[in-house]
Amino acid sequence: xxxxxxxxxxxxxxxxxxxxxxxxxxxxxxxxxxxxxxxxxxxxxxxxxxxxxxxxxxxxxxxxxxxxxxxxxxxxxxxxxxxxxxxxxxxxxxxxxxxxxxxxxxxxxxxxxxxxxxxxxxxxxxxxxxxxxxxxxxxxxxxxxxxxxxxxxxxxxxxxxxxxxxxxxxxxxxxxxxxxxxxxxxxxxxxxxxxxxxxxxxxxxxxxxxxxxxxxxxxxxxxxxxxxxxxxxxxxxxxxxxxx
Amino acid sequence: xxxxxxxxxxxxxxxxxxxxxxxxxxxxxxxxxxxxxxxxxxxxxxxxxxxxxxxxxxxxxxxxxxxxxxxxxxxxxxxxxxxxxxxxxxxxxxxxxxxxxxxxxxxxxxxxxxxxxxxxxxxxxxxxxxxxxxxxxxxxxxxxxxxxxxxxxxxxxxxxxxxxxxxxxxxxxxxxxxxxxxxxxxxxxxxxxxxxxxxxxxxxxxxxxxxxxxxxxxxxxxxxxxxxxxxxxxxxxxxx
Numbered sequence: 001x002x003x004x005x006x007x008x009x010x011x012x013x014x015x016x017x018x019x020x021x022x023x024x025x026x027x028x029x030x031x032x033x034x035x036x037x038x039x040x041x042x043x044x045x046x047x048x049x050x051x052x053x054x055x056x057x058x059x060x061x062x063x064x065x066x067x068x069x070x071x072x073x074x075x076x077x078x079x080x081x082x083x084x085x086x087x088x089x090x091x092x093x094x095x096x097x098x099x100x101x102x103x104x105x106x107x108x109x110x111x112x113x114x115x116x117x118x119x120x121x122x123x124x125x126x127x128x129x130x131x132x133x134x135x136x137x138x139x140x141x142x143x144x145x146x147x148x149x150x151x152x153x154x155x156x157x158x159x160x161x162x163x164x165x166x167x168x169x170x171x172x173x174x175x176x177x178x179x180x181x182x183x184x185x186x187x188x189x190x191x192x193x194x195x196x197x198x199x200x201x202x203x204x205x206x207x208x209x210x211x212x213x214x215x216x217x218x219x220x221x222x223x224x225x226x227x228x229x230x231x232x233x234x235x236x237x238x239x240x241x242x243x244x
Numbered sequence: 245x246x247x248x249x250x251x252x253x254x255x256x257x258x259x260x261x262x263x264x265x266x267x268x269x270x271x272x273x274x275x276x277x278x279x280x281x282x283x284x285x286x287x288x289x290x291x292x293x294x295x296x297x298x299x300x301x302x303x304x305x306x307x308x309x310x311x312x313x314x315x316x317x318x319x320x321x322x323x324x325x326x327x328x329x330x331x332x333x334x335x336x337x338x339x340x341x342x343x344x345x346x347x348x349x350x351x352x353x354x355x356x357x358x359x360x361x362x363x364x365x366x367x368x369x370x371x372x373x374x375x376x377x378x379x380x381x382x383x384x385x386x387x388x389x390x391x392x393x394x395x396x397x398x399x400x401x402x403x404x405x406x407x408x409x410x411x412x413x414x415x416x417x418x419x420x421x422x423x424x425x426x427x428x429x430x431x432x433x434x435x436x437x438x439x440x441x442x443x444x445x446x447x448x449x450x451x452x453x454x455x456x457x458x459x460x461x462x463x464x465x466x467x468x469x470x471x472x473x474x475x476x477x478x479x480x481x482x483x484x
Binding site: 012013014017019021023025027028029030038039042043070072086090 | 382384385388389390391392393394395398402403406407481483484
């Protein structure tokens with residue numbers, strides 16, 4: 001359903017979806033500007049208008065200077081920007097990003113994740129980001145639909161999902177390893193104090209029953225010095241060994 | 245290239261001076277060049293070359309156009325492919341000159357005969373290279389073009405054909421040389437104007453110099469066709 005309209009009977013090309021495939025799939029025989037212009041050219045839009053739109057998009061993507069190159073001359077990140085510009089050129093109702101960072105090295109992926117988030121906000125376009133990576137979900141900080149084996153398992157904000165996991169399948173998918181059974185000690189507004197094997201931990205609370213908590217590995221900071229952050233849960237411990 | 249030319253002329257002169265063959269069977273290089281100039285000056289070389297060239301070009305053009313057209317049809321219509329593929333698979337391995345005697349009886353000895361043989365010579369490779377080129381064009385490009393609302397016709401012209409072009413031109417390039425071999429053989433047997441005829445006639449007249457000129461012209465023409473199509477192939481697939 002797009003804009004309250006059923007699209008089941010509409011062929012994929014008629015749904016107004018800007019598709020950015022996993023492999024980017026840039027037309028290899030076209031230059032970058034020809035790739036971006038293609039969707040406009042097949043709509044018989046005036047040449048001047050096509051050129052203006054292509055320039056505008058490539059400038060937004062920060063790759064205008066590459067417009068005469070072929071895709072073989074681009075890096076993974078640049079290819080992805082072209083694929084997004086091509087998808088956006090046709091003014092889609094929805095932008096579909098199919099695992100956009102899966103073909104990039106982690107460093108480029110991290111940079112592009114931030115950049116994509118910025119672009120999507122700037123252009124105010126509804127975006128569906130398909131991913132298997134928890135880092136994407138975590139950093140995008142948006143509404144998440146967890147789909148497993150073709151079935152929609154859980155819907156909500158990432159942190160809401162973490163605090164109300166429906167089943168083990170979802171927690172396994174989200175690679176949530178540090179899941180502990182707990183008892184609620186006290187409720188203080190939007191926080192709850194819980195007891196995990198004798199350790200008192202403050203957790204966010206948005207109503208409902210708390211029976212398990214998740215401590216995400218990324219959320220744990222080990223330091224020799226006293227922490228000067230505003231972290232709520234601080235504990236002293238003995239350093240035994242490090243693991244690779 | 246210049247080194248190759250020099251070594252060819254050097255080897256040629258060594259063979260001549262060593263008197264490995266009688267002089268009337270293996271002439272000095274300069275005499276062959278002189279004969280080439282004489283044949284060019286009196287117009288015989290151009291007349292015979294033009295006749296052969298026209299046949300080759302016509303046969304290649306017709307064979308390539310039909311091969312590309314049918315190749316497209318067979319790639320997109322499975323029924324057509326299933327109907328024609330068994331027949332073509334059976335006909336393709338027949339040596340080109342094997343058809344000659346049948347065609348002499350069917351259509352007689354005229355201009356259509358060498359053109360038909362060159363048509364067959366270029367048709368099959370271009371047909372199958374077109375089919376394999378279209379089939380090897382990645383479907384994901386087609387799907388993306390369709391998602392950008394390109395019509396089936398636009399997708400075919402803008403995406404499939406450019407991606408299949410290298411295969412198609414490679415087929416034409418490989419068969420250009422074969423077309424020259426075919427035309428010479430046909431003209432030797434059945435046609436009275438052309439480089440092939442000049443060759444067989446020179447054999448009867450013991451004109452080794454003319455035979456050598458003809459062989460040189462054939463080598464140059466085959467090379468020229470090959471290089472021209474290679475240039476077209478590179479130009480049309482510069483993105484690779």
